[in-house]
Amino acid sequence: MRLKLIACEVLFRELCQALADTPHTVDVQFAPKGLHDIGAPGMLARMQQMVDAVDEAQYDAVMLGYALCNNGIAGLTARGIPLVVPRAHDCITLFLGSKEKYHDFFHANPGVYFHTAGWIERGTDAGELQQLSVSHQMGMDSQYKDLVEKYGEDNAKYLFDMLCNTTRNYSGIAYIAMGLGSDSAFEEQSRRDAAARGWSFTRVEGDMRLFRDLLEGRWDEADFLVVPPGQSIAASHGSDVISITA
Amino acid sequence: MTDLQELYTAVLEGDAPSAKSLVQTALDGGADPQELLAKYMIPAMDEVGRLFEANEYFVPELLIAARAMKGALELIRPKLVAAGAKSAGKVAIGTVRGDLHDIGKNLVAAMLEGGGFDIIDLGVDVSPEKFVEAAREKGADVIAMSALLTTTMPGMKTTVDAIDQAGLKGKVKVMIGGAPVTQRFADEIGADGFSDNASGAVRIARQLLA
Structure with missing residues (x-):
């Protein structure tokens, strides 16, 4: 098959490894991590633009290196060729290798923040997308001194506490090791980050299965949604995560 | 003066x-x-x-x-x-089970408080049982739930179901919100109200208790 992959840059290393091994011919387009920060309607619009820009005569299907991503792909429509999407709430399912494993880990460890190589190296600064981000619009990325200048000391303290401490309820970092050569440096960085915050640190073994299944065309119904031409993706709010809507 | x-x-x-x-x-x-x-x-x-x-x-x-x-x-x-005046109502508010993101919840709580409601802040990662208890034992008129993640949204349905099973359906109103939450989802799970912003949440709470 000749396939097009549109993927989030957070998955860069894992996808590149799986791409090297796939029997199919794949063209790849990576998009910025910051798409996640601009709200679902903004992300959807940009995702649809990328899908619409695919030269469909060249490919058998378009694969997404994305999850539901807080509804950022809900409403995305397949045009002339199928769209293949992992059944996942977010990329942690992809890194852990199954949505069930993620579900169990998530509910057993509610205060854990996940780190991966891509998440760390692609940073927290959304670049040009930062201005459009929901956190920016809400003032969550404000500097304390700017708040003081705008609202006075008394209100600034209150606002900073209310809006800017986005991880106050977290208590640990889990680094997902994918078995890549780069793991140890990123794991070390996560460990230091956890220590600096006084959080616990856990190393979790990742699983390349879903990356490989996606790129090798094993689109099992349980793990992937294949959206036929003309139909769209919807959030299902069930264990299948996403479904098709006409 | x-x-x-x-x-x-x-x-x-x-x-x-x-x-x-x-x-x-x-x-x-x-x-x-x-x-x-x-x-x-x-x-x-x-x-x-x-x-x-x-x-x-x-x-x-x-x-x-x-x-x-x-x-x-x-x-x-x-x-x-x-002087015998009543508050606008009592709202028990929290993020649903598994969800620790409370900025939106705190915003809504602050706006409701500013709107004259009494607030029972149940905090984060609130179980369906705790929401039910707030309605049954603390006299909440409205249960307000938020979720930031699609992963935790099913907890809203579980809570609505728990409220029904406790025989409180209709006696306590349920409103929901949070980045991935939609009016459609609210309708699907049988929540009484939805708002996508904190200012609208006050209006919804008033409507629900009118």
């Missing part, structure tokens, strides 16, 4: 110290607490909501206005209660 238009302005501009001192001076001077509330403070918050929805006010302005309102209300409320 203090110029009470200043009270309106202090709430509108989020100046909590001025709002409080103006209310205190007015009360000391024998002003009618109900009048302070109805003629100056509530109209100020209504204007805050209008400015927010017109994109002239943003979340920080909303928050500091609600804070000024709350400060002023704390001085007025004992007098209102003594």
Whole structure:
């Protein structure tokens, strides 16, 4: 098959490894991590633009290196060729290798923040997308001194506490090791980050299965949604995560 | 007599110290607490909501206005209660099980408090049982739930079901919100109200209890 992959840059290393091994011919387009920060309607619009820009005569299907991503792909429509999407709430399912494993880990460890190589190296600064981000619009990325200048000391303290401490309820970092050569440096960085915050640190073994299944065309119904031409993706709010809507 | 238009302005501009001192001076001077509330403070918050929805006010302005309102209300409320006035209602609010993201929840709680509601803040990662208990034992009129993740949204349905099973359906109203939550989802799970912003949440809570 000749396939097009549109993927989030957070998955860069894992996808590149799986791409090297796939029997199919794949063209790849990576998009910025910051798409996640601009709200679902903004992300959807940009995702649809990328899908619409695919030269469909060249490919058998378009694969997404994305999850539901807080509804950022809900409403995305397949045009002339199928769209293949992992059944996942977010990329942690992809890194852990199954949505069930993620579900169990998530509910057993509610205060854990996940780190991966891509998440760390692609940073927290959304670049040009930062201005459009929901956190920016809400003032969550404000500097304390700017708040003081705008609202006075008394209100600034209150606002900073209310809006800017986005991880106050977290208590640990889990680094997902994918078995890549780069793991140890990123794991070390996560460990230091956890220590600096006084959080616990856990190393979790990742699983390349879903990356490989996606790129090798094993689109099992349980793990992937294949959206036929003309139909769209919807959030299902069930264990299948996403479904098709006409 | 203090110029009470200043009270309106202090709430509108989020100046909590001025709002409080103006209310205190007015009360000391024998002003009618109900009048302070109805003629100056509530109209100020209504204007805050209008400015927010017109994109002239943003979340920080909303928050500091609600804070000024709350400060002023704390001085007025004992007098209102003594005079037999009722609060706008009691809202138990929390993030659903598994969800630890409480900025939105705190925002809504602050706005509701500024809107004259009594708040039972259940915090984060709240189980369906805890929401039910708030309705049954603490007399909440409204259960307000938020979720930031699609992963945790099913907890809203579980909670609505638990409320039904506890025989509280119709007796307590349920409203939901949070980045991935939609009106459609609210309809699907049988929630009574939905808002995608904190200012709208106050309007919804009022409608539900009207």
